[in-house]
Amino acid sequence: MASEPKPNPDFSQAQREIAGRADEAGRVASDILGSAKEDISRKAKDVAAEGKEALFDKAQLAQNTLTGAVAALGGAVRAASEHLANSDQKAAAKFALEAAGSLERMSASLNDKPFEEVLAEVRAFGGSNPAALFGGAMLAGLALGRLIKSSSADAHAKDRPQSDVAAGRHTP
Helix, strand or coil: CCCCCCHHHHHHHHHHHHHHHHHHHHHHHHHHHHHHHHHHHHHHHHHHHHHHHHHHHHHHHHHHHHHHHHHHHHHHHHHHHHHHHCCCHHHHCCCCCHHHHHHHHHHHHHHHCCCHHHHHHHHHHHHHHHHHHHHHHHHHHHHHHHHHHHHHHHHHHHHCCCHHHCCCCCCC
């Protein structure tokens, strides 16, 4: 009968040490991966917060610009109302005066509210009145375009020599 080889105590000890070291290496690797995951998550949150803050700043600037444009439009409509009143067009003057008041109230409301609240109101209004929101956006875009165009035309006219302006000549 053949005898079975006896397990070598050094080999068994080496196996246990290797298994122990492998377990330890696994725990260390797991800790490192967990730490890296936390770091990446924290950095992603920081980047998202910075992006949100930058977006909020841009939105706030746009709100301020819009507030100024609506106020300017209200002033222009009020001036048109006065012109119409002086031209004996009372009904049109009254309508323009009411529109100017509405624009001025809207400008004050935009100026007094934080951006998030304005955005929530626009979303709520757009949800219940999508056609009105779209139409209003179109009209606001057209009004802003005309305002910008007239502002640039005024600036261009200031750069032209007075003799050209007085003579009605157009110089590019």
